[in-house]
Amino acid sequence: MLRISMLLVVCVLLGEPSARADRYDLKSGGYVEGELIARPDDGSYVIKTPDGARLAFERADVVRVTVVDDAATEYARRSREMHDTIEAHRALADWCRTNKLDQQRDHHLQRVLQFDPNDEEARLGLGYQKRGGRWLNRAELMRVRGMELYEGKYRTSQEIVLLERAKQNEGAAQDWTVKLRLWRDWLDSRREDRVAEARLQIASLDDPLAAPSIVRLLEREQDEWVVRQYVAALGRLDHPSATQTLVRLALHDEDAEIREECRDLLTRNGRVASIYPFVQALKSKNNEIVNRAASALEVIGNPDAVSPLIDALVTTHRFRIEGNSDRISAGMSNGSGGLSFGGNGPKIISKDLRNPQVLRALTSLTHQSGLDYDETAWRDWFVNQQMSADINSRRDL
Structure with missing residues (x-):
């Protein structure tokens, strides 16, 4: 008690x-x-x-x-004892500023303005600025500048529209996640009507906002048919995550048919694919990735890829030989190197590898044959082509 x-x-x-x-x-x-x-x-x-x-x-x-807080307690005592005069409120506002009681300070400055709306010190203390003979608070001043308070920050109307649109898109994306998971469950249903409906819905996906949800489901999908349907859907959707996923699969998926499908989808329906990720992949430590990147560049058909393809005709990769066995592990990295020994332990060897898909892509893009893997010959040809193009452009001026 x-x-x-x-x-x-x-x-x-x-x-x-x-x-x-x-x-x-x-x-x-x-x-x-x-x-x-x-x-x-x-x-x-x-x-x-x-x-x-x-x-x-x-x-x-x-x-x-x-x-x-001692300051808050002292403020409570002072405010109880003060007189309701402009001088008293101004003095207590100054004390609040010294003791970092901003909210209380603003209260007393507002009271000062009730006594004298033209009190300049109080106006400035509350953040007012004078424009055209009128005192404007922060909100009014920002409104004159074309900005409104939105979620705690002043933003332009255009920025607010974009943020609202992003919110709507996020909500729509969440809705797609729910729908796609439901259809995926239906694919495993014993009811044929649900299986048919799910297949129809997935095969007819055309909303770009569904792309992020499809990508997440694709990452853990094991069923081959469903994987192909998701990939096909991404090929129809104009969304950054769809393009990025098609690029990743074109380079790294173990299924050759999936890789080929992704390469084709990157240029289907008028889509203009960037060569940048594939040009970067030409520098991969993995020789297989180098050739896969070249295959994609051939499909894209952008002549800007010719110079980096010439550089990738023959690439140097490092291999690890385990002990006294003949087994080779392809750790592989570009760069020069010879043979490294470690007693009877693993050995690291460097090998120059010709890249057939790179040569094929070069031949396709340039319609030039007979230079084989001679990088010097290819580079001479490329420089001559550039010089001829420059001369022709000058003649047209």
Whole structure:
């Protein structure tokens, strides 16, 4: 049971009332505000309330102590004692600024303006600026600049439209996730009508906002038919995540048919594919990736790929030979290197590999044959072509 006892005050408790008034939440459900005067050895609390009463609580009766900021307590005392005059509010506003009580400061500056709407010091303190003889607050000033407060920040109307559209797109994408998961479950249903409906819905997907959800499902899909349907859907969707996924699969999927399908989809229906990711892949440590990238560049057909393809006709890769065996592990990285020995341990060898898909892509893009894997001959031919094109362009001027 809560026990509260009045204490006799000894000399150490005498003096001016403190500005501090911490909060003591009690086990009974109530609370007391006051200054902690003493903590005896038994852990109890001796508190002086703002009206001067002394109370004692056993340790078990206090469930939480919230320490109140001294400045806030002092402000409460000052605000109770102040007179409602413009001078008093201005003085307390200055005190609040010194003690970093911004909200309270603004309150008193607003009161100053109620006494004198033209008080320049109060206007400036509240962030007003004078424009055309009128005092404008921050919101009004930003509105003049064509900006509105949106989700805690001032933004242009165009930016707000884009953010709202992004919100709508995010909601639509979430809806697609729900639908696609439902259709995927239906594909495994024993009901033929649900299987047929799911196949129809997946095969007719044409909303670009569905692309991110399809990509997530594709990453963990094991069924070959479903994978192909998802890939086909991505080929129909004009969305960055769809294009990025087709590029990734064209380079890294283990299924040759999937890789071929992705290469074709990147240029189907008027889609203009970037050569950049495939040009970068020509520098891969993995020789297979180099050739897959070349195959994609051949399909894309952009002549800007000719120069990097020439550089990739023959690439150097490193292989690891395990111990005394003839087994080779292709760790492979581009760059020069010879034969590295480690006693009877693994050996690292470097080999120059010809890349047939690179040669095929070059031949297709340039309609030039007979140069084989001679990089120097290809480079000479390329420079001559560039010079001829430059001369012809000058003649046309």
